[in-house]
Each structure stands twice: as C-alpha cells, then as structure tokens.
Amino acid sequence: MSVEEPGGDREREPDGDREQEPDVDREQAVTDEVLASFAKTADPRLHQIMDSLVLHLHAFARDVRLSQQEWDAGIDFLTRAGHITDDRRQEFILLSDVLGLSMLTVAINEPKTPGTTEATVFGPFFVDGAPEIPLGGDLAHGAAGTPCYVSGQVLAPDGSPIPGARLDIWGADEDGFYDVQYPDGHTAARGWLRAGDHGEYRFWTVLPTPYPIPHDGPVGDLLTATARGPMRPAHLHFKVTAPGYRTLITHIFVAGDPYLGNDAVFGVKASLVVEVGHYRDTPAPDGSHGAGAWTRMGFDLVLAPEEIGF
Ligand code: BEZ
Ligand code: FE
Numbered sequence: 001m002s003v004e005e006p007g008g009d010r011e012r013e014p015d016g017d018r019e020q021e022p023d024v025d026r027e028q029a030v031t032d033e034v035l036a037s038f039a040k041t042a043d044p045r046l047h048q049i050m051d052s053l054v055l056h057l058h059a060f061a062r063d064v065r066l067s068q069q070e071w072d073a074g075i076d077f078l079t080r081a082g083h084i085t086d087d088r089r090q091e092f093i094l095l096s097d098v099l100g101l102s103m104l105t106v107a108i109n110e111p112k113t114p115g116t117t118e119a120t121v122f123g124p125f126f127v128d129g130a131p132e133i134p135l136g137g138d139l140a141h142g143a144a145g146t147p148c149y150v151s152g153q154v155l156a157p158d159g160s161p162i163p164g165a166r167l168d169i170w171g172a173d174e175d176g177f178y179d180v181q182y183p184d185g186h187t188a189a190r191g192w193l194r195a196g197d198h199g200e201y202r203f204w205t206v207l208p209t210p211y212p213i214p215h216d217g218p219v220g221d222l223l224t225a226t227a228r229g230p231m232r233p234a235h236l237h238f239k240v241t242a243p244g245y246r247t248l249i250t251h252i253f254v255a256g257d258p259y260l261g262n263d264a265v266f267g268v269k270a271s272l273v274v275e276v277g278h279y280r281d282t283p284a285p286d287g288s289h290g291a292g293a294w295t296r297m298g299f300d301l302v303l304a305p306e307e308i309g310f
Contacts, residue, residue, distance in 0.1 A: 022062065031058045080218040088180050090124040094219040097121055097265035098228075110246075113304040115157040121267040122249050123237065125178040126170060130190040136286055138204040139191030145174035145206025147294040148276075149284050150252075154199040154240060155302045161199025162303060165242035168192040169205065171235070176211025202286070207276065207295045208234040210259050223264065230264050233257035235272075238301065245303035252299045274299050 034054050041047035060066075081091040096102045102121045110119040133139050140147070154165040170190035172178050179188040195201045212230035215223060223230055235251035253260060253268055255275045260268050277296040284294055 022065075027058075027062060031055070034058075077218050077222070084217040089214065089217075091214075091217050091219055093124040094213060094217075095222075097123070097213070097267075098219055098223060100266045103266045106249075111304065113157065116302045116304040117248055117250055117300075118269040118271050119248060120250050120269060120272065121265050122239075123265070125180055126168070126237070126239065127180060127187075127190060130168065130170070130192055131187060133191045133193050133203060135193055135196050135200075136202045136204075137191075137193065139169060139189065139193075140204060140206050141186075141188040141191070143171075143173040143179070143188035143206045145189075145209070147284075147289060147292075148205050148207040149202065149286070149289075149294065149296045150205060150236065150299070151200070151202035151285070151296075152298050152300045154195045154201060154242065155300055156245070156305065157302055161195075161197075162242045162245065163195060163197045163199055165195040165199065165201075165240055165245075165301075165303070166192060167195065167201055167203075167301075168239040168241075169203065170237045171205055171208045172211050173206055174209050176209055181214075201301075204288075205236065208236050208254060210234045210257055213264050228264065229262065231259045232263055232265060233259035233268060235267075236297075240301050240303060242303060244306055246306055248301060248303050250301070252297060254297075 031054065035051055038047055038050045038054075041050065061071075064070075081095060085091045093102070096105075106119050106121065112118070131139075131141070150169075154162045154167070156162055168190075169192065170178065173189055179186055179190060189205055191203075193201065193203055210231055210233050213232060214220070215230035220230060234254040234257045238248065238250050238252070240248040240250075251267065251272055253273045255273050260273065274297045278293070279289075279296065280293045281291055283290045284296070
C-alpha cells in the first residue's frame with residue numbers, strides 16, 4: 001500500500017528531523033516566493049485560484065509536517081491515477097468523488113432553490129451520443145435486470161409543466177456495471193427522451209442495484225487504507241435540460257438500500273430516495289409485462305429557472 005497516513009510518524013519515537021521546531025520564517029519565505037511568482041497573472045480569477053491553492057496546499061504540508069517519503073507516496077498515487085485513466089476510466093473524477101470535492105462543488109454551485117429537485121454528483125459514466133428513445137420506450141437495450149418502469153413529470157417550481165424537456169438517463173445493470181465498463185463497447189441502460197406536452201415522461205429500464213465504484217486502482221487503495229468501502233446505493237442518473245432552466249444533474253435512489261447511509265461518494269439526499277413498487281403477473285401501466293416480474297418508480301423533476309442563483 002503506497003498511501004501513508006498523514007502524520008503517522010508522530011506516533012513514533014521522535015527522530016532527529018521530527019524533533020526540530022518548524023523554521024517558520026524559512027517555510028513562509030517559500031510560500032511568499034511562490035505567491036509572488038503569480039503576481040503578473042492577467043486573469044484575475046486564475047490569479048485568485050492559484051494564490052488560494054498555493055496557500056492551502058502549503059498550509060496542509062505544514063499542518064501534517066509532510067515528510068519527503070510521504071510526498072513521494074503522494075506523487076506515486078497521482079502517477080498511478082494518471083496511468084489508469086483513459087477514455088473509459090477516469091480516476092481523477094473518482095478521487096474528487098471519494099474526497100467529497102464533487103459534492104462540495106455541487107453544494108457551492110447549485111443553489112438550493114425551494115421546491116426544486118436537488119442536484120447530486122455527475123459521476124464518470126455519462127456518455128455523449130446515447131440513443132434517443134420515444135416517450136414510453138425502453139432504454140435497457142438488453143441490460144440484465146428486472147424491468148423497471150420510471151415515470152413522472154418535468155415541472156417548474158410553480159407546478160407548471162415543462163413540455164419537451166430533454167431527459168438523459170443512465171444506470172448500472174443488475175450486476176452493478178455500466179455498459180462502458182464492459183470491453184465490447186455495447187450501449188445499454190442509457191438513452192434520452194423528450195418529455196411530452198404536459199411535461200410527462202415515462203420509460204423502461206432495469207431496476208438499479210448497489211454497486212462498487214471502480215476500486216482496482218489507487219482510489220480503491222485509498223479507500224482500503226482508510227477503512228472505507230467502495231459501495232454506492234442503487235440509483236438511476238438523470239440529466240435534465242430545458243431552455244430557460246438550469247440543467248439538473250441528479251439521481252433517484254432506491255428506498256431501503258443498505259448503502260443509503262454509506263455512499264462512497266456522499267451523493268445521497270433524502271429528497272431523492274424513491275419507493276419501488278414490485279409487481280408480478282400484473283400488466284404494467286402501458287399494458288406490457290403481463291407476465292413475470294417488473295418494478296416501478298415515480299418521481300417528478302422540478303427545474304430551477306435560469307435567473308435564480310448566481
Ligand atoms: C456513479 O454513480 O456512476 C459514480 C459516481 C461517482 C463515482 C463513481 C461512479
Ligand atoms: Fe452511478
């Protein structure tokens with residue numbers, strides 16, 4: 001395991017280096033010199049970001065009295081994250097997710113407009129160019145799992161419908177894998193559709209199940225070293241767009257899932273948890289699935305008008 005506990009050496013007998021009092025002036029001189037190097041940055045926002053980043057990064061190194069060996073381990077971690085990242089695997093998004101930075105960015109940027117659907121983490125499995133399906137169509141495209149009929153309305157906060165809103169949906173199959181995690185390049189359990197004239201939407205997919213985020217890389221090692229698990233509670237992803245409204249990136253979660261209180265990426269909001277209806281040998285609302293098992297989830301998606309917020 002190449003991730004070390006910060007400050008772990010403090011528990012040991014102090015050695016020569018560790019016993020030294022920090023040379024505050026010498027350390028501050030390094031920080032000041034780096035801050036000064038950004039003085040001519042033309043873009044004020046970039047200047048602000050770099051100054052703050054350096055200040056916090058240096059404060060962190062001082063706080064934990066970062067050893068050379070520990071920073072080498074940090075560099076090795078980042079190097080391994082880079083090597084495992086490609087078109088289908090994004091270890092840096094995973095890192096942001098497990099550190100809660102993705103959800104913090106959501107909290108900073110998505111105003112909590114009363115009466116609108118809460119946003120949550122985007123995740124690494126959205127794919128541009130997923131197939132369009134008709135209203136009421138099936139986006140499972142053969143994904144393994146129990147059929148699930150999902151329906152609701154896309155609404156404005158005053159309850160008026162948003163006709164023609166675009167809904168992009170993606171989810172894992174019953175084995176806990178997204179299509180892009182299979183090597184054969186097939187598309188399944190993803191697609192997009194437009195809401196109808198009354199903002200209504202409905203589609204078939206497969207019932208989501210809990211699954212682990214990819215944990216065979218450095219982020220997985222970090223979770224293991226910190227006694228954390230990789231599981232996410234069962235959920236379905238939505239990206240909802242409509243002219244005049246803020247894009248909503250969210251999930252619906254399956255009520256009763258054992259990981260709702262323990263999401264590896266901190267994405268759960270109580271308002272997004274939905275009861276699932278389980279049926280057998282009963283016709284579905286569209287008359288299909290008269291035989292066999294199927295499930296149903298209902299959820300209205302309420303978008304915030306564009307002018308609200310920042
Ligand atoms: C997801 O829900 O697809 C996801 C989110 C964060 C990390 C990994 C997966
Ligand atoms: Fe997911």
